[in-house]
Amino acid sequence: MATNIKVSGAQWGGITGTLSNQTDLQTTLNTLSAIDRGRRGFSFFTDFIGNPATNSVDGLATSVATGTITATVFIGGRTQSTTGAATYSTGASATGFAYHVSNTVAQLFFGGGAMNFETLVSMDSTATSVETYRTIHGFASGVGASNELNGVFFTYDWNSSANGTGIGNIGGFTCISARNGVRTISYPTTVGTVSAGQFYKLRIEVNAAGNSAAFFINGTLAATHTTNIPQYASGQFIFVKNGINKTVGTTASAMYADYLGFENILTNPR
């Protein structure tokens, strides 16, 4: 897997010497205090050990309508490596949704340093023509069910045509970048049709300059976008978003997440 960390000079945030790869950088960072590391960016990870519906964690908030986010014991595809897990349920509503967002206010942005997102998710059941839903995984800008104005994200969207997906990729993950409603869309063939009860590792790496986004599915590069990525200079802010949205039918649909993580490595530490 590619790394977005490019530290090769003599100084980065007061760190001197030659840091030629991510291992070197991580080793150096581990010697720093929490504040000193924090000035160089942030890194958030949750294994959903605690209550996933709690809003009190810095870096995670809920955005739900009819839907719920709960701790989960029995889920399809679970292994002994699947420690904490969260269930995102749409509830019994044709418009219900359940999302985690990093903040209900979009205040993150690309271009200030490498930005990465990763989650491990599975679907309780695949969508059908009478019970349809869509999911969002990555960076987005809308707290609810509307199309994402800005973002870089995966979606599993069964024929609902939200976010410009149309019917080009029924049953599979779609990679989307959107800048003020103008989109780039890729229909990767990396994993084909999504299966219920199977976990998928979805990772997005946006480079430090904010002009290239790489989408990985189960560790394999699925798509690279270099167009229509939100820009800080244009005031196009984003947040992290992960969850599910009902689109047709009133039977609750559910998505599971084993973990959720995102990070930003600042180009110019504070």
Add this chain to the structure above:
Amino acid sequence: MIITKYRMITENGYIETLDEQEAVDYGNYVVVTEDIPDYVVPS
């Protein structure tokens, strides 16, 4: 706000642009209109 976009069809998806000339130069494109909400920059 209704915007007009030029959707350039690629092998496995598409790339939209607001630049009609870019789409013309690309060749394989369709014109799309979409109503998008006005974006409010966070204060």
